[in-house]
Amino acid sequence: MENFSQWYHNILEEASIIDSRYPIKGMSVWLPKGFKLRKHIIEPLKKLLDKDHEEVLFPLLVPEDELAKEGIHVKGFEDEVYWVTHGGQKELNKKLAIRPTSETAMYPMFSLWVRSHIDLPMKFYQVVNTFRYETKHTRPLIRVREITTFKEAHTVHATKEGADEQVKEAIKIYKEFFDTLAIPYLLSKRPIWDKFPGADYTMAFDTLMPDGKTLQIGTVHNLGQTFAKTFDITYETAESTHDYVYQTCYGLSDRVIASVIGIHGDEKGLRLPPQIAPNQVTIIPIIFKKGGEEVLNKCEEIKSSLESSNIRTSMDNRDIRPGKKFYEWELNGSPIRIELGPRDLENNKAVIVRRDNLEKIEIDLESDYVSKIEEIFQEISENMKNQVWEKMNDSIISTESLNNVNELIKDEKVVSFTWCGDEECGKVIEEITEIDILGTQSEDSDYCKDIDGSKCVHCGKEGKYTALMAKTY
Amino acid sequence: MENFSQWYHNILEEASIIDSRYPIKGMSVWLPKGFKLRKHIIEPLKKLLDKDHEEVLFPLLVPEDELAKEGIHVKGFEDEVYWVTHGGQKELNKKLAIRPTSETAMYPMFSLWVRSHIDLPMKFYQVVNTFRYETKHTRPLIRVREITTFKEAHTVHATKEGADEQVKEAIKIYKEFFDTLAIPYLLSKRPIWDKFPGADYTMAFDTLMPDGKTLQIGTVHNLGQTFAKTFDITYETAESTHDYVYQTCYGLSDRVIASVIGIHGDEKGLRLPPQIAPNQVTIIPIIFKKGGEEVLNKCEEIKSSLESSNIRTSMDNRDIRPGKKFYEWELNGSPIRIELGPRDLENNKAVIVRRDNLEKIEIDLESDYVSKIEEIFQEISENMKNQVWEKMNDSIISTESLNNVNELIKDEKVVSFTWCGDEECGKVIEEITEIDILGTQSEDSDYCKDIDGSKCVHCGKEGKYTALMAKTY
Numbered sequence: 001m002e003n004f005s006q007w008y009h010n011i012l013e014e015a016s017i018i019d020s021r022y023p024i025k026g027m028s029v030w031l032p033k034g035f036k037l038r039k040h041i042i043e044p045l046k047k048l049l050d051k052d053h054e055e056v057l058f059p060l061l062v063p064e065d066e067l068a069k070e071g072i073h074v075k076g077f078e079d080e081v082y083w084v085t086h087g088g089q090k091e092l093n094k095k096l097a098i099r100p101t102s103e104t105a106m107y108p109m110f111s112l113w114v115r116s117h118i119d120l121p122m123k124f125y126q127v128v129n130t131f132r133y134e135t136k137h138t139r140p141l142i143r144v145r146e147i148t149t150f151k152e153a154h155t156v157h158a159t160k161e162g163a164d165e166q167v168k169e170a171i172k173i174y175k176e177f178f179d180t181l182a183i184p185y186l187l188s189k190r191p192i193w194d195k196f197p198g199a200d201y202t203m204a205f206d207t208l209m210p211d212g213k214t215l216q217i218g219t220v221h222n223l224g225q226t227f228a229k230t231f232d233i234t235y236e237t238a239e240s241t242h243d244y245v246y247q248t249c250y251g252l253s254d255r256v257i258a259s260v261i262g263i264h265g266d267e268k269g270l271r272l273p274p275q276i277a278p279n280q281v282t283i284i285p286i287i288f289k290k291g292g293e294e295v296l297n298k299c300e301e302i303k304s305s306l307e308s309s310n311i312r313t314s315m316d317n318r319d320i321r322p323g324k325k326f327y328e329w330e331l332n333g334s335p336i337r338i339e340l341g342p343r344d345l346e347n348n349k350a351v352i353v354r355r356d357n358l359e360k361i362e363i364d365l366e367s368d369y370v371s372k373i374e375e376i377f378q379e380i381s382e383n384m385k386n387q388v389w390e391k392m393n394d395s396i397i398s399t400e401s402l403n404n405v406n407e408l409i410k411d412e413k414v415v416s417f418t419w420c421g422d423e424e425c426g427k428v429i430e431e432i433t434e435i436d437i438l439g440t441q442s443e444d445s446d447y448c449k450d451i452d453g454s455k456c457v458h459c460g461k462e463g464k465y466t467a468l469m470a471k472t473y
Numbered sequence: 474m475e476n477f478s479q480w481y482h483n484i485l486e487e488a489s490i491i492d493s494r495y496p497i498k499g500m501s502v503w504l505p506k507g508f509k510l511r512k513h514i515i516e517p518l519k520k521l522l523d524k525d526h527e528e529v530l531f532p533l534l535v536p537e538d539e540l541a542k543e544g545i546h547v548k549g550f551e552d553e554v555y556w557v558t559h560g561g562q563k564e565l566n567k568k569l570a571i572r573p574t575s576e577t578a579m580y581p582m583f584s585l586w587v588r589s590h591i592d593l594p595m596k597f598y599q600v601v602n603t604f605r606y607e608t609k610h611t612r613p614l615i616r617v618r619e620i621t622t623f624k625e626a627h628t629v630h631a632t633k634e635g636a637d638e639q640v641k642e643a644i645k646i647y648k649e650f651f652d653t654l655a656i657p658y659l660l661s662k663r664p665i666w667d668k669f670p671g672a673d674y675t676m677a678f679d680t681l682m683p684d685g686k687t688l689q690i691g692t693v694h695n696l697g698q699t700f701a702k703t704f705d706i707t708y709e710t711a712e713s714t715h716d717y718v719y720q721t722c723y724g725l726s727d728r729v730i731a732s733v734i735g736i737h738g739d740e741k742g743l744r745l746p747p748q749i750a751p752n753q754v755t756i757i758p759i760i761f762k763k764g765g766e767e768v769l770n771k772c773e774e775i776k777s778s779l780e781s782s783n784i785r786t787s788m789d790n791r792d793i794r795p796g797k798k799f800y801e802w803e804l805n806g807s808p809i810r811i812e813l814g815p816r817d818l819e820n821n822k823a824v825i826v827r828r829d830n831l832e833k834i835e836i837d838l839e840s841d842y843v844s845k846i847e848e849i850f851q852e853i854s855e856n857m858k859n860q861v862w863e864k865m866n867d868s869i870i871s872t873e874s875l876n877n878v879n880e881l882i883k884d885e886k887v888v889s890f891t892w893c894g895d896e897e898c899g900k901v902i903e904e905i906t907e908i909d910i911l912g913t914q915s916e917d918s919d920y921c922k923d924i925d926g927s928k929c930v931h932c933g934k935e936g937k938y939t940a941l942m943a944k945t946y
Contacts, residue, residue: 009890019582019585021584022531022532022578022582023581024534024569027532027534028532029531029532029582030529032527035527035528035530036528039528040532055505055509055512056494056508057502057511058503058623059500059619059621060501060533061619064496066496078561078562079561079562080561081560081561082557082559082560082562083558083559084555084557084571085556085557085558085559086556086558087555088552088553088554088555088606089551089552096555098571104493109492109494109495109502112492113492113495118539124505129533133561135561146532146534148530148532201489217694243826308847320904471756
């Protein structure tokens, strides 16, 4: 996309997603249409988590001493935390942090809740706002000071294996969620200098935005026993001994919504996969002076049929030109538009226009058109998914030398390379290329090269990993 | 109730609603069960509002200068606002308030959004957390520092009549909502010294808690043009002139949830109206060694039938004594329990136990028992509603003299009296009785006496209003 940044800014405004004129930098208002989109994106995630997680809600504020307990963790956030120092006119005895994330709010309570091995595992999640005092240039939904849609899950396990298994399980849940959104992803193990502060290791999902930069859209952290030791979360084992628990946490944010908007959108506006579109079908009656009422009635009838099959349907019978309606609904990303005029009615037909590829399909209104539309939903989802995955996969290129990396990256590429895995060497690679290492690939990754005999691109030592690098948001 | 305060504290803990051991006073954690109850209480309200309001989401933080703009308003909140003064290690150039309510966050944006009379009316709502630095004794869900469930609606109108009409409409919506919860209410126009800071007038819903104190559970404010003038919210009229808009706002909080818990609960625990109960039906198989599987199968079958009619059903097949299960589900307030043992199965019967009155009803499993259960839901709702309304109405007593007010109030009463309506006189009445005037009754109120010829209880001047007074939370 020629000027993604400008396009992105415009679409948020034109499709009435958010209003970023709020008088604090990096904080925006969710407008009604944006709020609905947000809701329909959160819903399938909640459904996935509700299977075996419990939803809770923790306070926004964290006492200074709790936040400070886990040294490595607080160091990772100390430049970004907003501090509440006054209540009314009075200075507080103890400063309160606005949560940048909720480990330090939750884990003192976990310490009270966890008693015995039979309580475990525990799996919780919450959807809340969190805050980071960003000093870099902010960008709506991508780099913000109020993250309005932070979905964070926290789990507690009796064994290391339990936590390891949960990391896999969380990855599976996120993959399923991203598939619902038709968002392609790269899964990496973050380099040690880029893991979550306090975690043993971090698995991260990145997607590729149209400007060639990758966007982190989800992370899964294996916390080991670090926080358990800090917050004294112990349990009684079956043998009546006491041990520290093992923990994981995993999160997603507004960035997921940014990726849906950015990756699927085109010059006409949003394109939304049917499962998350607030309006799945939009019916537009084409009305002339004569026979207008019959057309409207038929449109109402179609609307009722679709709604009784739980298809979210709007009918746009405003008194404006159909062309203006087409324009608006394409902008809003409604996956299917149905047009029905007097001649269509005579023939008992209607015209479906797919938003994903603008294809027109005639449907017979005497047939089971509801099932037909459900089929088309499937096709749209598949088509959108294939398109974006293909595009991303085409953008991954392998290199054996650092010399041409900046040239490769210019063409909106993610670069895969062999790495020895040493921290020192990795940091040098990032420094000389000024490009970030996303992380290392596991052997079952699509992006993992056969590294037998390959040498590290920088030091020439024996290659240990296939790693990915990219310009990042 | 003998010791309501103790009972309330216990039930929150025993029914796992919230955990108030969070290390900041007045801020609590919603536990999974409590979170579900909260969700099912919010849902019917959202449904009512979604008919013609749009859901939005505004930032949590408000710049100091916006908060300070409306002088009367800020004065009402200045002792209660939490202030964010630092981002990371740096002091912020401009202090940020954590919203105590969102007028000053929203109205600068409304000023950008409202252009022409054709944009009006606009009706928005959001469900968010808000903060008050309470210095009084806090009490979970009732007097808190983080209000976690603040539903605030804000509307904008072209005319005074539009705003007046919306106040009536909001009252209608809240009445319908409270009816769904089977919560009785007193509707009053708050005395002028107790209205929302910045409003023309405030209509308030109070309910009577078991300890005889009233609890404000909802307010509707007619803001007139005060905020419009402060935040410069104008529109172009049909005649191309410009005028300030008229506004209303109305809100509810966690206190609604407190009232459901407090008013319906009994010595066995929660009692929940079916419409908002997370578990509407709980099936408890009574299993002996022989025939256990058949009983379980039948229970599963009943569960499926109920769920296919969208009845939220749990089956408790834990390996513990039935008595313990009965105890727990009564504590959790599940409206209907179904018990099924081998002998019941033989006779193709089951026993229903109603939580509201503990009545046992035998049902024939060959009949349309799903409809029967839906009927019982209706009866439970009606019964609960009648019970609590009757109790509240029996607690309202009329007096013609202030002398015996404190005596009357001791017996858990709300006192109705004739008042001249003068502010000075009203404040004296509050001072000498140490009891709050809730407000005045409109003529169509159930609690409005015929005041023809009645004299003000304090000054003896001609009576103008029937007013209510009570000890309040």
